[in-house]
Amino acid sequence: MLFNSIEFLLFLPLVFILYWFVFNKDIRLQNLWILVASYIFYGWWDYRFLTLIAFSSLVDFLIGLQLNQRENPLHRKWLLFTSLVVNIGFLGFFKYYNFFADSFADAFTLFGRPMDPERLAIVLPVGISFYTFQTMSYTIDVYRKKLAPSTDPVSFFAYVSFFPQLVAGPIERATHLLPQFLKTRVFQLGKAHDGMRQILWGLFKKIVIADNCAIYVNDIFSNYEDYSGSTLFLGAVLFALQIYGDFSGYSDIAIGTARLFGFDLRKNFAFPYFSRDIAEFWRRWHISLSTWFRDYLYIPLGGSQNGKSKTIRNIFIIFMVSGFWHGANWTFIFWGALHAAFYLPLLLTKRNRQYTSDTVASGKIFPSVRELLQMSSTFLLTSLAWIFFRADSMGVALDYLSIIFSARLLELPVSDFWTMNTGNHLIYLFFLIIGFLCVEWSQREKNHGLELDEEKVPRVIRWGTYYTVMICCFIMNGVQQEFIYFQF
Template structure:
């Protein structure tokens, strides 16, 4: 069940009515409605993996209590490492086992030892990376005595399985979400209206921008060997906006629909393509994941407290692990490594904490330099996205090489449809709207909100009717 599907358009209003008008007497009944809705939502993907979600929830709930009640330091450590091992073990088996088995087999074959790896014929449970990280942050915070264990199993279950964030985030913290689910929510019309605006704008990003760009990006990447330089450049450009519209659109829809239930989620995107350097980009892109790795990996490794060598080591570890988190393929590791290389000069020059404020442009030379820095950061990001999108590292290098060697900048036709340069105008219009809205959550609210809402819905219906690209990219992670 996708957020942009007809079945979800039926599901969401039903949950909303039951939540506010039928079972709204107590916090417990509200939470029960959301848990049942969340489990049904997840079972629509594959009911067989529902046990994995329930088991993960119970494991972290129980071990969190055992960690808190442990009488000795050794007992705390045993329970802590018990749950960490099982959580990462499940993630490793379902997401990474085949990758390691294949890679090890290829290594042995390269050494002249012919092997045939034993692979698991299982699909990746949707959302496993996200709800695993929810649980991990919870037990780590208990172990470090940052929070107390949650004894109400229903409240904790909702923290883990809350359907707006279940399959693609944002990655919530217990310190932020649990206090909200432990109290009865009261309906707030203004908040609900804000949620509708944000949900619809996220739907525009997904259906109008991401899915439209996906048609062209997929056609180019799937046939890159026959594409000229202009086509390949456009392919990288289209994919950059596809993944941005896809993932930030999902996040906006998650945050928006959550406001319908009186619950605020963490912001996950903050206009990253207006960043002036790669450090700022990572403060604005997938914020919940970046902050998770910062708090639970980078800082425990020593963070920035040691010498430059330690800082460089920790930076590369963070980016490589972040890349590997996205998928079991060397392309994601290469993508993480490239971003670490981008980050390195800023770290060496101690400029990685520059550009903390919202970007502003004026009619002067300094603003021209700022504009160039935004363009260069975006181009570097597009170059890295090629590795993210390619099927192999060799294909990514071949794709980039052909950009410089095919040397033709004429319009090309694809099998399904020709390049439609109106899509570039659509993207530029979207960028202008994003630029104007960069100091707020979404652009629909404010003056003429009803008209803007109607136009957005019309655009979604017009383009969504003919789109056959429904899936979200980050569902595979």
């Protein structure tokens, strides 16, 4: 079920009404209703995979109980190992089987022994990368004794399958979200209002920005050999905006929806394209995944505590694993390695933590020239790296870049966009993007674009803004597109 669908428009009010007006007397009934609603939400896509998420939840629930009862270190390690094998095994089979089979065959072919691997027609379960990491963090934290195991199967299963963030995050830690299922929740009108505003801003990002950028991105990447270098560069920039609008838009809708039910999810994006270097970008982009790899992979590998060479090794490992998490293609692995290479100069010069707390141009209307250059160069690097993320293969990505860095870059893109036969659509989109970036810039120290202070912003401006955003969503609502991260 898509957030930007008629089905969800009918589903959400029904779940909300029953949650607060029928089951509000008993927290156990509320949790059970959340669980039922979440399974309906997930099963709407393909009910067969409900057994998969239920089995993963059951395994980790039982292992959590056993970890609490065992003190023998070897027994505890075997229990943790079992959880990791089950979760990573499911993820590896559904997501990476064909990739490993093809790569294995390519390796033999390289040495003169051609192979024809048996590929399987595997359907990737939506959201498996997200809820798998969520359940693994639970068993790891219980193993580390940072979290008491859940003894309530309903609240635990509801935590794993919580429908607002089930499909594409944020990846919630059990230490943060699970306790919220055990506390009585009281409806707060102010929280609900803010949740609705964040949902509206997320829909704007998805419907107006991401889906309309996708029209040009899909055409340019599919026919890149026919276009000039300047058009391909604009295609990369539009994809950078598309994936940000698409993914952060999903997170905004998820966080806002959770607030309607009295839950607080962690912030997943913090205006990353206003970052002054790559290190800051990764502290602001897909925060739940970045911190997951930091806490459960980078630090256990030794982090930055065992010398420069091992620190560099660990940086490349987490970035490349992060890339591989996104998809079974060498393009994703190279995308991760490229970001590690971008990060390396900051690490070697000990400037990787210079922007950890403040926001660019904090308290100012405009950035300084230096800050503007920093943001522009960071955005340029990330946009070029996104080419590998979007391309179907390494060959396509390298060809795409070779055209950009050629004399064809000097050709004007006007004629190319004219051949796409989209009329004035691109002009409208251009002005909408400018307006979108202006709103994001003015709100960069807030949680989302429509978090307007009722005491400082006049009512007429606030409601005028809300209605303008809604009108844009209706007018620019073209072909419905799935969220990009559904395939991850």
